[in-house]
Amino acid sequence: MSLKSQKNSLDMAELCKRYGHVLPAGFPGRGFEEIAPGHSRKVYRPSPVRERLVLTPPMLQLGDELRPREEIAVQRDKRTLEQLATEVADAIRQFLCRACCGDQRAIERVVVTVLRAVEALEILTKFEPQKVRAVAENLPRWPVLLSLNPQEIEHVKKDLKSLAVGTKAITPTRPGQRRDPRNIWTRIADEAYATCRRCKRAVPDLERLCKGVKGERRTFEYWRTDVNFTDYHPPGAPPVRIWDWHKHCKPLSHPITDANFKDWWKVIKMSVLQYWINPKGNYQEVLNAIGQKNLKEWQRRELALARIKQAFRSLIDP
Numbered sequence: 001m002s003l004k005s006q007k008n009s010l011d012m013a014e015l016c017k018r019y020g021h022v023l024p025a026g027f028p029g030r031g032f033e034e035i036a037p038g039h040s041r042k043v044y045r046p047s048p049v050r051e052r053l054v055l056t057p058p059m060l061q062l063g064d065e066l067r068p069r070e071e072i073a074v075q076r077d078k079r080t081l082e083q084l085a086t087e088v089a090d091a092i093r094q095f096l097c098r099a100c101c102g103d104q105r106a107i108e109r110v111v112v113t114v115l116r117a118v119e120a121l122e123i124l125t126k127f128e129p130q131k132v133r134a135v136a137e138n139l140p141r142w143p144v145l146l147s148l149n150p151q152e153i154e155h156v157k158k159d160l161k162s163l164a165v166g167t168k169a170i171t172p173t174r175p176g177q178r179r180d181p182r183n184i185w186t187r188i189a190d191e192a193y194a195t196c197r198r199c200k201r202a203v204p205d206l207e208r209l210c211k212g213v214k215g216e217r218r219t220f221e222y223w224r225t226d227v228n229f230t231d232y233h234p235p236g237a238p239p240v241r242i243w244d245w246h247k248h249c250k251p252l253s254h255p256i257t258d259a260n261f262k263d264w265w266k267v268i269k270m271s272v273l274q275y276w277i278n279p280k281g282n283y284q285e286v287l288n289a290i291g292q293k294n295l296k297e298w299q300r301r302e303l304a305l306a307r308i309k310q311a312f313r314s315l316i317d318p
Helices: 003-008 012-019 069-073 082-101 104-127 128-136 151-164 184-209 242-247 260-278 282-290 297-316
Strands: 020-024 053-054 216-222 225-233 240-243
Touching: 003 216, 003 297, 012 053, 012 184, 012 242, 020 082, 082 104, 104 128, 184 242, 184 260, 184 282, 184 297, 216 260, 225 242, 225 260, 240 242, 242 260, 260 282, 260 297
Parallel strands: none
Antiparallel strands: 020 053, 216 225, 225 240
C-alpha cells in the first residue's frame, strides 16, 4: 500500500464513528417496508427487533429533534459544572492565545466553536424556552450579540458587511436575499445539499473498505419508484450499504451552475424522498405546509419537491 493510500485510509474505529448507523436487522426493508410511503404505523412483533451496525454514507437528517432524555443522560459524567466551566475557559484561552499569535487554524477553530455553541443554544431554546428566557431576560446582550435595540442591530450589520460574512460560503449570503434559513423548504434543501456534499468524501472512504469484495445488488421501492443499492460484507468489518444516489454524488462538481444543476438536483431529490419514507422524516409536516388537501397526496408531494427545488436554486444562485 502506498504512503498516499495509507494516509487517506481510515481505521475501522474512525469508519464506524463517521458512517456507522444502527438499523433493524432486516433493513431494508423491515425498517421502511413496514410503513406505507410517508406514513408510519405500529408493528407488533413476536420477539424484540434485532439491530445491527451498518456503515453507510450520510443520509438526510434535519437534526431538529431532541434525543430522548434517558439517552442524553447516560452521557453525563461526574465532573461538576465548575470543573467543566474551568476546562472550557482554559480551552478557549488556548485557542485565543494561538489565534492571537497568527495561527490560522486556531482562528478557524475559535469561529467554529462559537458557531456550534450558538447553534446548541438555539436548540436548547426550542426545547426549554422558559428556562432559557429566565437567563436571557437578565442579560443585556445575547449571542450573537443581538437584541431588540435597533442601534446594536445596525452595529452588527456593519460588522457583518465589513467582514464580508458568507460571501464566499458554499451557500452564499448577501444583502437583499429573500430566502429564510428557517423556512422549512430552505432547511430541507440546505441540509440535503450538505448531505450530498459529504457523500463525495464518504463514498470513496467506504469503497476503499470494500475493495475486492463482491457486492449484492438489491432494489427497494417507494412511491412506485425503484431505488437500487449495493450491500457489501467486507471481512472483519460491519456490512456496508451504498445507495446508487450516494455514488452519483461522487462526480458532481463545484460550483453549481446551470450546466450541472440538473445533476445535483437528482441526488438532492433522492435524498429528500428517502428521508420522507423514514418514520422520523417530516413527510406529514411538509404535506401540512403545502395544504391544498383537495389535491391527491402525490400532487401535494410534487408541490413540496418543487418548493425544495426552488429553495435549492436560491441557495446557490449568485
